[in-house]
Amino acid sequence: MSDFSPGQRWISDGEAELGLGTILNCDNRSVTVLFGASQETRTYSSRQAPLTRVVFGSGDRIQSTDGWHLIVDDSKEANGLITYIGENEQGELCELPEAKLADTMQFDQARDRLLTGQVDRNDWFDLRFRTLHHHHRVEQNPALGLAGPRVDLIPHQLYIADEVARRPSPRVLLADEVGLGKTIEAGLILHRLLLTGRAERALILVPASLTHQWLVELLRRFSLEVTLLDEQQSLAHGDANPFEAGQLILASQDWLFADPHRQAQAEACDWDLLIVDEAHHLEWSEERVGPGYACVERLAGSVPGILLLTATPEQMGQESHFTRLRLLDPDRYHSLADFQEEERHYIEVAEAIDALERLPGQEEDRQRVAAVIHEADSQALLDTLASSESDAAQRDAARDQLRDQLLDRHGTGRVMFRNSRRHVGGFPERRLHVDHLEPPAAYRRVLRRLSRDEDYLDELLIESGLDHPEVLVYLDTMYRALANDPLNAEPWWQIDPRVTWLLERLTELGDDKVLVIAHDRETAIGLSEGLRVLGGMHAPVFHEGLSLVERDRAAAAFADEEEGCQVLVCSEIGSEGRNFQFCHHLVMFDLPLHPDQLEQRIGRLDRIGQRHPIEMHVPVFTDSPGERLLRWYRDGMDAFSAPHGLGSDIYAAFGDALADALLDEEALEEVIDETRSFFESRLAERDAGRNRLLELNACRHERAEAVISSIHELDTDRALRRYIDQALDIFGVDSQDLGGDIQLLQPSPQMLDGLPGLVKGEEGFSATFSRERALARDDVQHLSWEHPLTREMMARILEGSMGNTALALLKHPSIPGGRLMAELVFRTHCPAPKRLHLNRFLPPTAVRVLLDESGANLTDKISFSGLSKNLNKVKKAVARDLIKSRHDQLRELLDRAETEAERELPSIVEAAQDRMRTALDAELARLEALARRNPSVREDELTALRDERATLDAAIEGTRLRLDAVRVIVTVDEDSR
Structure with missing residues (x-):
């Protein structure tokens, strides 16, 4: 009866909930089973298939696909298939081939085991009943999927995760400002979708520099093991599709977007969710569609769920921002003109929401609200709010409901979530420290000639091969480009006073960690060398020319509190994606030309969880283009004080004028004045319109607090500790109290195989029931109802015959x-x-x-x-x-x-x-x-x-x-x- 034949009925030993399966086909290597009731198909190795043949005996009651029942009296077999013989409900003698058995039939495995004398231990039976009880409670908790991850309970992150993950096929843009936790939000969404069964396969595409960071974060915070795929790993799979190697695939955008063959393989797979980090790098214009955008667009056409992550959604302009929204919903975002017109309407909605807070008040406030509502239910709420007969409770309820309706029914709040620092609050102060230095002779010589000779700039551009205005701002880069000049014989870092200035600052700061960011890779490399030669200081360098392993090694050396280095030198790539919030000193060795890149730099340190003011140290050469660039940032748009998200608009409006004014003091003052006026005008316009709607909609605090309350309920559940202690004992896991509510879990010689994080012969892991202790110690796991060990033990019990x-x-x-x-x-x-x-x-x-x-x-x-x-x-x-x-x-x-x-x-x-x-x-x-x-x-x-x-x-x-x-x-x- 153990041989497989098409049409036979089997059940899965490990997934009993799939129901009764039918053998579709089989050969010497594999067997494929269709579980009709759950619409699932499984393929197993023929030799090790975790399947049990379903055979009924005399007296058993079975059901046909047509719904009628038969009491088995006898059976016969032909060609490996069984036909059951017995009486139906009318007492008529009937036959029922096993292929016609109902897919939804139940199997009393416990009955069969008992009557054949197979009994388990009593404590196993107790644990089984309690597992059913606790599983029933936990599965209905509103915070399911959000309580297990090792994260702080931050309202806006939990609200977004709860709102997005409850949708059948979420397609959203996560656009919180730098440091507000977009990666955590994406991880929470992914974790809940996986835990609730709404998703099984996900493709995560991130910049090459962030692949290992994502890998570690998903494992450390969310206990999600992902397959990191690159070309070397892909080649190891031979002719097979490497994207089928795991359920969760993490891949570098740089690698995938450059290889059409690998793109075709990725597109050939079935994915439930696509996550794309740093989505503002997806290039699109009417003249040219970048390979990254084209690849994501093709994937977006077949993947039901999409999360796009970017801290600067409009960095490349409103048109580029529109195209990213178009990836999420091409039917909704088909016309840029319509989108722009809609955005202009948001000011009226924002003003109406402000007017709600004043009602019942002036008639003009009521008219302002009435002008933007069109539904009967909204009008009824407005009438209640404006009526003198309504009491305070009725007005408060009507105001809250009407506010939610306006936020729901207007704007991009359903597809785009953007929280700002001022909206979230609790961020540290930013302090700017500017030091003016005299440029070295080699730099000064070029600057003087530029000020005297208008044509010299063109000659310099041709001679150096650099672009304008980079040749003016990055004087060390210009110096290296003119290496053929006999006056430029020494390495730039030997003549640049910023290097000795930095050595002095590092000495003054003692043991404080310092992140140094420079625009150019060669500058970062030279600066690291200069610190070593001139100051005997080890300064790892982090740039795009390093392998991922080398980058991670440099970052780890910087992060180590006890034996790590004091300083890390990064090229511009160090200002994207990486989290250095354990450090609060930032040295900007030079300044980037785009305001958004400046904010990206600061955002590496200025993040949720930062406990110190951000100390920004900027050396500039007196009366140089770099000094003028700093004044434009500081005086024109308050770029160092707080993020404002207007960098792209400002740069588009004044970038060319700024470049022309870097050598003209009078022209610079005019550009700064115009920039300031533009900045204040756009800031007021933005705060009045779309961004205010987005901020109001990005975190509804009552919902967020309800989620946090549900998580607290699970965190403080007294039954959790008792249950896990009992389960660990039965599964053969030793627990040693280490003090401080931390215990060491180790496999005993009798441990049942296959428990997450526990392998016989290895030391196990430390764990705690306290979220706070788990957050404070990276080496301590957070035990919860959602921890993989807990879930695995419960699944073993519920899906198997244990107890x-x-x-x-x-x-x-x-x-x-x-x-x-x-x-x-x-x-x-x-x-x-x-x-x-x-x-x-x-x-x-x-x-x-x-x-x-x-x-x-x-x-x-x-x-x-x-x-x-x-x-x-x-x-x-x-x-x-x-x-x-x-x-x-x-x-x-x-x-x-x-x-x-x-x-x-x-x-x-x-x-x-x-x-x-x-x-x-x-x-x-x-x-x-x-x-x-x-x-x-x-x-x-x-x-x-x-x-x-x-x-x-x-x-x-x-x-x-x-x-x-x-x-x-x-x-x-x-x-x-």
């Missing part, structure tokens, strides 16, 4: 010896596709039934805990003999218990349907109302939600009970041994 049978002895003075009791645990079974996340409405639900030997129901009279603590174990040989002697009686009790349990099912199903309809009907009504006013609600999103509701309704209606576990209890006299 589903037991036999125990009960000594009680009021109960005569020799009596029989049966404690049965039934579990709801409702096969449905994982993507529906059915468990939020109907997680596996336990129905306990306790019967005495006469069939009387004692469930309400004797609790599970009260009974368990009075039971005694019995040897397995004795247990088998007892079961054998009571075989017929046990069959009757099992049948009786099923009838008792079925009485509980209708109320369970009704409650689940009520929960589902309450949640989805309200969300569907909200989205339908939004769609009438806000085109950012996609039609396919509405269709998916309607289909989800219908499928869930049918699945819940089809819920059945199956016997999950059974314990036989035999009473013994008090004096028996």
Whole structure:
């Protein structure tokens, strides 16, 4: 019966929830099984397939695909397939081929094990029941998927993760300012989608310099193991598609975007989610579409979920920003002109929201709100708010609802989330320290000639091969480019006073960490060499010419608190993506030409969690283009004091004029004045319009606080510690108290194989139940209901047979010896596709039934805990003999218990349907109302939600009970041994 044949019925040992499977095809190497009830297909090795053949015996009740039932009397086999013979409900003799068995049939594995004398330990049975109970609670918690990651509970991050991850196919732009945690938001979204089954495969594309940082962050914070794919790894897979090597693939954008063949392989895979970091680097214009943009656009056409991450969504201009939104929803964002017109309308909406706070007040405030609402429900809320008969509570409720509706129904808030530092708050002060230095003779000679001879700039550009204005601002680069000049014989770092200035600053700062950023790679390399030669200081260098391993080694040497180096020298690449918030001294050896790059630099240190003021040290040469550039930044747009997100607009408006004014003091003052006026005007315009709407919509604090409250509920759950301690003991994991609420988990010689982070012969890992301690110690893991170890132990129990049978002895003075009791645990079974996340409405639900030997129901009279603590174990040989002697009686009790349990099912199903309809009907009504006013609600999103509701309704209606576990209890006299 172990040979596979098409049409045979098997079940998965590890994924029992898939239901009854059908063999589709098989050969000597593999076997493919279709699980029709859950719409899943699996392919296994023929030799090691984790499958069990389904064979029914006399007396078993089976169901056909057409819904009728048959009581098995006999069976026959032909060509490896079984045909069952018996009577249907009408008493007619019928045959039912196994291929016609219903996919949703249940299997009483516990019944079969018990009646054949297979019993487990009593503590295993206890753990199984408690696992069902806790799993039922946790799966319905609103914070599921957000509580496990090792992150601070920051409201705006949790709000975005909760809002985005609850969507069937999220397609959003995460555009928080630098340092507000976009990577954490993306990780939270990914973690929840994976945990709830809404996603199984994800492709993560990041700049090459950030691949290892993402790899470490996903593992350390979210316990997600990803496959890092590059060309070397791809070649190792031969002709196979390397993107099929794992469920979560992390790849370098630089590598993928440069290789059409690898792009085709990535596009050939089925992905549930695409994450693209630093999305502002995707180049698009009407004249040219960059390879990166083209690749992401093709992937976006087939991947249902997309997260684009960028701290500077409009860095390349409004048109480029529009094209990124177009990747998310090409139907919604098809016209740039329409988009620009819509943005102009946001000021009216923002003013209406401000007017809400003043109502009931002036009539003009009511008119301002009325002008932007068009729905009857919104008008009714406005009437309530403006009415003199409404009390304070009614007005507050109406104001909150109307505010939410305006935010929902206007703007890009559903597809773009952008929090600013001023909106989030709690960021450190920024302090600018400028030191004026005299330029060396070689630099001064060039600057003087430029000031006297207007034509010399053209000669310099030709001679050096550099661009304007780089040749003016980066004097060391200019010096190196003119290396043929006999006056430029010495290395630039030997003649540049900024190097000795930096050595002096490093000495003054003592042990404080210092990040140094320079525009050019050659400058960074030379500066590192200068610090070594002139000051005997080891300064690792971080630039784009290094391999990923070399970059990570440099960053790690800088980050090490005890033995690490004091300073890290970076080229401009060091100002993107990397997190250096453990440092608060930033030396800008030179200044970038684009305001957004300046903010990127500062943002490496100025992040959430930074506890010190940001000390920015900038050396400039007196009366030089670099000094004038600093004045433009400082006086024209307050670029050093706080981020404002207007850098792209300002540079587009004044970049050319600035370049021309770097050699003209009078022209510079005019550019600074014009820049300041433009900056203040755009700042006011932005704050009045779209950005204000985005900020209001990017974190709704009541929702965020509700999520945080739910996480606290899971974090402080007293049952968690008791459950994990019991599970660790049963699974064979030793726990040693290290003090400070930290314990060392180590595998014992008896440990069951395959537990995450625990390998026999290795030392294990340290863990704590405290989120605060886990955040303070990178080497300590955070134990939670979502930790991989907890999830794995619960899955082993729920999906396997561990503890589903037991036999125990009960000594009680009021109960005569020799009596029989049966404690049965039934579990709801409702096969449905994982993507529906059915468990939020109907997680596996336990129905306990306790019967005495006469069939009387004692469930309400004797609790599970009260009974368990009075039971005694019995040897397995004795247990088998007892079961054998009571075989017929046990069959009757099992049948009786099923009838008792079925009485509980209708109320369970009704409650689940009520929960589902309450949640989805309200969300569907909200989205339908939004769609009438806000085109950012996609039609396919509405269709998916309607289909989800219908499928869930049918699945819940089809819920059945199956016997999950059974314990036989035999009473013994008090004096028996």
